Amino acid sequence: MLIADVQGIVARCNDAAEALLPAATPGTPLADVVPDWLRDAHVGLNSSGARDAPEAGRAAAGDIDGRYFEAHPTVRDDGSVAWWLVDDTDHRLVREALRMERELSAFLAKASSVLLSSLNLERCMDVTAQMATESLADAALVIAPARGHRLPVVTCLRGGTPETATVTVNPDAVPGLGEALRGFPPVPSRWMDPGGAPAWMKPEGMGPIGSIVITPLPGHGVPAGALVLLRRAEAAAFSEEEEVFARLFAARAGAGMSAARLYAEQSSISELLMRELLPPALHQISGVDFAGGYRPSADHERIGGDFYDVHPATVEGDASLVLLGDVCGKGLEAAVLTGRIRNTLHALLPFADDHQRMLNLLNTSMLSSHHTRFATMVLASAVRRGSAVDLKLTSGGHPRPLIVRADGTVEEADTQGALIGVIPAIASTTITTSLAPGESCVLYTDGITEAKGGPMGGDLFGEERLKRALSGCAGMPAEGIVEHVQMLASQWLGDGSHDDMAVVVISAPRTHHLSAVNGHTRGRYTA
Amino acid sequence: MTTHPHHLQLTTVDEQSSVRIELHGDLDYDNADLLVQEATARLAARPALTDLHLRCAELGAVDSMGLCALLMIARRATEAGVRLHLDDRPARLERLLSLTGTLGHLTAPPPTRPPAPSATEESAGAARPPGPNSTT
Amino acid sequence: MSTGTTHRLSDAEPAERSAELLWNAVSAGDECAAADLLLRLLDEGADPESVLLDVIARVQGRVGEEWAANRMSVAQEHAATAINERAVAALSTHPAARTATTRGRITVACVDGEWHGLPARLLAEVLKLRGWRVDHLGSQVPTPHLIGHLHRTRADAVALSSSIPTRLPTAHAAITACQAIGVPVLVGGAAFGPEGRYAKPLGADAWAPDARAAADLLAREPLPRPEPDHQQLDDLPHLADQEYTLVSRSSAFLVREVFTALEDAFPAMRAYDDVQRERTAEDLAHIVDHLATALYLDDDELFTRFIAWTARILVARGVPASSLPPALELLARELKDFSRAVRILGAGTRALVTDRTTAARITA
Structure with a gap:
């Protein structure tokens, strides 16, 4: 305890204060014997109105002789101030340690949350490199296990953006790197002589390197890569605590990166398998326009129980074969069955001219005593003749195709037949018709007409509504009709659930005389 | 409020030589199995059965899995020598069956037991069970 | 050439x-x-x-x-x-x-339910011309597809397009999902309002008025990586009152109720044919959808702009817009316990009064 008067002269000093501030004998000016922070606090207290409210005197704090003190003032009746000095050094060290600890765990929590939210390997590598430079190093390299001799490397300087590169090296040529990348046996972090580091390990613009440490990124059963931390020459080398911390960070980064790797492998497998099951992109073939659209029942899936294909004729002048169908069921199981059917029909293409024979052969190949899974489908053969398109249509238990005439009339193609795959002997009728330029034939699955919703909720979209919509589509390009039908159905559904929905449109392209059409006279073209 | 209004409910009535199952609600992807199980159980429990009636007056929507279930029941009934009847069909079911060309197949009389070759020949188109269980 | x-x-x-x-x-x-x-x-x-x-x-x-x-x-x-x-x-x-690829990779997509695909297509082409590698996912992209795509590719950013305001809640979900996996989102399209005013409340990292501006913005500097642990509710704390959820969930019910009440108020509606009745019901459904979206953003203007626009569209189609005020009033009656909904519907009614003079001039 030390008392100083209004003028800032030391009035009294107890033994403890004297031991701490030996020069502070009574009568000496405060300014000469105590650190500046205490003197300032005393001056501040004297000049402020705080004197009137003694208890409100604010504590000051600062170093005295390498230790940390808090000084609590008590204003006495004569205006002098008693400063109670409390050694807070240990407290402060604990608090500082706690703050560090909190910062570190916040950093690790952030690392986990960022790394686990992305399943993309490159992005995980970017994030790892960038975060490592935030609190561990001046620069960081994240190296993924080699593909052949090529190492994918992400480099990041503190405050910079991660850069990706591929270096062609033998990892075993760099001490510690080969082991770290193999991930087995477990190896500790390893120091490296900056002088011995290969050029690709030294980021451009980093300056002289003081220390390098290579830490393996542990994957789960698979190697995930290695983290290389670099510090500048003038920076302190890595302490033991920092190495421990780097390992904790590496564990999280490794977990994130190996999860991303597994996801990438799995998704490339399913991508490959799914590619066969996705509906094809359609376009014009031999003067006939084709367009198709597909929306599977579940938004997270891209395949389902509806399918379509267009097979161009092998001989120019023959008809292309369009097929659109629906197998019972949904999701992957149904999609696998559509794949079988599409393959079978592909094999039956030599009979493409004889729809009934195709359907019969497909039917026989699908019969099974184990289940009654079936498909319904429409076969359409389309060939350009002059400016018209000749069509042959056969339904195997499927909703009838709709034909949109130039004047907006919508006709139902009168073809009928049994569904495919359950009944031992099936019969069907085939019809032929012709599309004039601008006319279209619309094949669809019942997911469209059975879409449940509407403004009042609970109503089926229905065939009538579809026909009404199509009557406004006379003369439209095939893609436009597909898009229009899809939009109407999805608007009808709102956010409701639905079955798979597929539409294919076959159109006879319009022929044109467009030398001098002005914008307001629609429909000046020759049919 | 807790039960879904369209959920399929079945009421089974045993009669002298037939069974009648009354269907209430939708026969679809989510509950088609229910009907197959019920019908299969009845066919197995009554070997002397001659007719299986599905009363469809209160039947709601039938999707492709629903039709798949009806086809399976028809097959099991045929194998058991039982004739399937789809009674009081609502217009929507009628349309579905006619569109898919399945009405005749579903409700055809089973081949007589023991099979007389001439009779099977006549109804072969509609009712011959396929695969290894085929009786011809 | x-x-x-x-x-x-x-x-x-x-x-x-x-x-x-x-x-x-x-x-x-x-x-x-x-x-x-x-x-x-x-x-x-x-x-x-x-x-x-x-x-x-x-x-x-x-x-x-x-x-x-x-x-x-x-x-x-x-x-x-x-x-x-x-x-x-x-x-x-x-x-x-x-054009050769000289820049990074951008994913371009329309929000689910958005079928106006051309603006996004144009942006995709412009970005390609500017040297980006572009993955164009097309219109109506379900958010799970978008996220799956982002996991499989390393896009520097997503450009998300929406022209229909009622898709904004879905857009918000898509924006948050992209950011959660570390990909920043640039938004554009008429849905985001005048000067893109809804881009910020929905947490988008950037907004551009058109394709050219979007391409310039992306060329200037990379969009920063989004902060992790972003919570959707933090953007729009008013959602806690559940009004959006309840209105959007009971949309069909509200349309039915108001439709029936309108028939009582306008006996002429009974003579409508099926198509006319369906159009009317669709108009009501649009009103409810926009009300729900205005509740989502807590923005009266989103609703008043839509109502004024609807009035003009109806007039252009020779349909009297006089059924709009009673429709809003009936809706407000149905939703009387929802204070924000009542406020927004009131603003809609006032907008019609001020807009009617304009509408009258158009018909004259």
Whole structure:
């Protein structure tokens, strides 16, 4: 305890204060014997109105002789101030340690949350490199296990953006790197002589390197890569605590990166398998326009129980074969069955001219005593003749195709037949018709007409509504009709659930005389 | 409020030589199995059965899995020598069956037991069970 | 075929003339003429970006105006759009439009439920021309597909397009999902309101008024990586009152109730045929959808803009807009316990009063 008067002269000093501030004998000016922070606090207290409210005197704090003190003032009746000095050094060290600890765990929590939210390997590598430079190093390299001799490397300087590169090296040529990348046996972090580091390990613009440490990124059963931390020459080398911390960070980064790797492998497998099951992109073939659209029942899936294909004729002048169908069921199981059917029909293409024979052969190949899974489908053969398109249509238990005439009339193609795959002997009728330029034939699955919703909720979209919509589509390009039908159905559904929905449109392209059409006279073209 | 209004409910009535199952609600992807199980159980429990009636007056929507279930029941009934009847069909079911060309197949009389070759020949188109269980 | 020097069409009169010619081809449904015209412009050395934005985008804008003025049906709008789409596809194969990839990778997509795909398509083409590697996912992209795509590729950013305001809640979910996996999102399209005012409350990292501005913005500097642990509810704390959830969930019920009550108020409605009844119900459903979206953003103006626009559209189609105020009033009665909904509907009614004078002038 030390008392100083209004003028800032030391009035009294107890033994403890004297031991701490030996020069502070009574009568000496405060300014000469105590650190500046205490003197300032005393001056501040004297000049402020705080004197009137003694208890409100604010504590000051600062170093005295390498230790940390808090000084609590008590204003006495004569205006002098008693400063109670409390050694807070240990407290402060604990608090500082706690703050560090909190910062570190916040950093690790952030690392986990960022790394686990992305399943993309490159992005995980970017994030790892960038975060490592935030609190561990001046620069960081994240190296993924080699593909052949090529190492994918992400480099990041503190405050910079991660850069990706591929270096062609033998990892075993760099001490510690080969082991770290193999991930087995477990190896500790390893120091490296900056002088011995290969050029690709030294980021451009980093300056002289003081220390390098290579830490393996542990994957789960698979190697995930290695983290290389670099510090500048003038920076302190890595302490033991920092190495421990780097390992904790590496564990999280490794977990994130190996999860991303597994996801990438799995998704490339399913991508490959799914590619066969996705509906094809359609376009014009031999003067006939084709367009198709597909929306599977579940938004997270891209395949389902509806399918379509267009097979161009092998001989120019023959008809292309369009097929659109629906197998019972949904999701992957149904999609696998559509794949079988599409393959079978592909094999039956030599009979493409004889729809009934195709359907019969497909039917026989699908019969099974184990289940009654079936498909319904429409076969359409389309060939350009002059400016018209000749069509042959056969339904195997499927909703009838709709034909949109130039004047907006919508006709139902009168073809009928049994569904495919359950009944031992099936019969069907085939019809032929012709599309004039601008006319279209619309094949669809019942997911469209059975879409449940509407403004009042609970109503089926229905065939009538579809026909009404199509009557406004006379003369439209095939893609436009597909898009229009899809939009109407999805608007009808709102956010409701639905079955798979597929539409294919076959159109006879319009022929044109467009030398001098002005914008307001629609429909000046020759049919 | 807790039960879904369209959920399929079945009421089974045993009669002298037939069974009648009354269907209430939708026969679809989510509950088609229910009907197959019920019908299969009845066919197995009554070997002397001659007719299986599905009363469809209160039947709601039938999707492709629903039709798949009806086809399976028809097959099991045929194998058991039982004739399937789809009674009081609502217009929507009628349309579905006619569109898919399945009405005749579903409700055809089973081949007589023991099979007389001439009779099977006549109804072969509609009712011959396929695969290894085929009786011809 | 490229002449080596290209010229911008934007400030010159040729852009307008070309747009007029393209409009003629598009409105006559002549896709060959449309594609020929555009390819010829490129042959003559026009800048492909300028052809996309100053000719095609301009014509597409006119398609929307013609529809609003009832000079085009929805089906014709789709026909015109399909032709524009094909024209864009034809253009992208022209040698002048072939550009080497010199920049990063951008994913372009429309929000789920958004079928106006052309603006996003144009942006995708412009970004390709500027040297980006572009993955164009098309219109109506379900958020799970978008996220799956982002996991499989390393996109530097997502450009998300939406023109219908009622898709904004879905857009918000998509924005948050992209950011959660560390990909920043640039948004654009009419849905985001005047000056893109809804982009910020929905947490988008950037907004651009058009494709050119979007491409400039992306070229300037990379969008920063989004902060982790972003919570959707933090953007829009008012959602805690559940009004949005309850209104959007009971949309069909509200439409039925108001429809029945309107029939009592307007006996003439009983003589409507099925199509007219369905149109009326659809109009009501749109009102409820926009109300829900206004609740989502807690923004009265989103609703009043829509109501004023609807009134003008109805007038353009010769339908009296006089049924709108009672519809709003009936809706407010149904939702009397929802204070924000009542406030927004009130603002809608007031907007109609001020707008009616304008509407009356249009019909006169």
